Amino acid sequence: MSGNPDMNRTSLYPDLANFVLVGDVGSGKTALTMALLESSDQVMKTQAVVFHPSHVVDTPGEFTSRPAYYGALLSTISDISTIVYLQPANSASFSLPPGLLQVYPGKRVVGVVSKIDLPDANAETACRVMQDHNISPPYFLTSTATGEGVAALRSFLISLQTPDTKTGANEECAESLGVGDNEC
Numbered sequence: 001m002s003g004n005p006d007m008n009r010t011s012l013y014p015d016l017a018n019f020v021l022v023g024d025v026g027s028g029k030t031a032l033t034m035a036l037l038e039s040s041d042q043v044m045k046t047q048a049v050v051f052h053p054s055h056v057v058d059t060p061g062e063f064t065s066r067p068a069y070y071g072a073l074l075s076t077i078s079d080i081s082t083i084v085y086l087q088p089a090n091s092a093s094f095s096l097p098p099g100l101l102q103v104y105p106g107k108r109v110v111g112v113v114s115k116i117d118l119p120d121a122n123a124e125t126a127c128r129v130m131q132d133h134n135i136s137p138p139y140f141l142t143s144t145a146t147g148e149g150v151a152a153l154r155s156f157l158i159s160l161q162t163p164d165t166k167t168g169a170n171e172e173c174a175e176s177l178g179v180g181d182n183e184c
């Protein structure tokens with residue numbers, strides 16, 4: 001894990017830390033990771049877990065779509081406090097492995113609707129899918145093509161690292177960060 005060269009790079013946002021992105025193959029995890037970190041690295045198919053500085057972790061989509069990989073997913077996320085789940089705006093199917101939230105009941109799950117710029121995007125449906133699967137609002141609507149919602153999500157994730165927002169006041173915090181404009 002520490003052999004990954006990505007671990008040694010410095011981050012523009014040192015407080016943007018301690019989260020793992022999960023979601024289906026092609027849901028936009030790597031593109032969103034790069035946008036959040038403002039990294040110019042090229043987005044290529046993620047074949048392995050990629051560790052960025054400060055415990056920011058990008059996972060291959062197979063982790064959520066193939067049961068054989070669930071064990072790997074569980075061990076990857078065990079030390080990370082926040083799961084960022086991506087629901088593509090043009091998909092109504094949910095891809096977080098069943099029971100994952102029960103295995104780690106203490107983890108925060110942040111619901112993100114990705115690719116809201118797509119012509120067939122339906123953010124409302126995507127939010128409903130997350131709600132139906134026990135992911136609580138606020139949801140963050142994002143597009144890495146237009147950049148919409150990326151800064152609000154980044155601010156929210158950074159706010160989770162400050163002790164007084166870890167308990168309780170996060171929805172208020174999200175609103176004050178302007179997330180309300182971008183909610184379902």
Ligand SMILES: Nc1nc2c(ncn2[C@@H]2O[C@H](COP(=O)(O)OP(=O)(O)O)[C@@H](O)[C@H]2O)c(=O)[nH]1
Pocket residue numbers: 023024025026027028029030031032043044045046061114115116117118142143144145146
């Ligand atoms: N239109 C659009 N395309 C996106 C967006 N985010 C990612 N993509 C594209 O979707 C494809 C899969 O993205 P990627 O980040 O590799 O998905 P991952 O498999 O979840 O890591 C790539 O071709 C990206 O350029 C977005 O917000 N809007």
Ligand SMILES: [Mg+2]
Pocket residue numbers: 029030031044045046058059060061
């Ligand atoms: Mg990827």
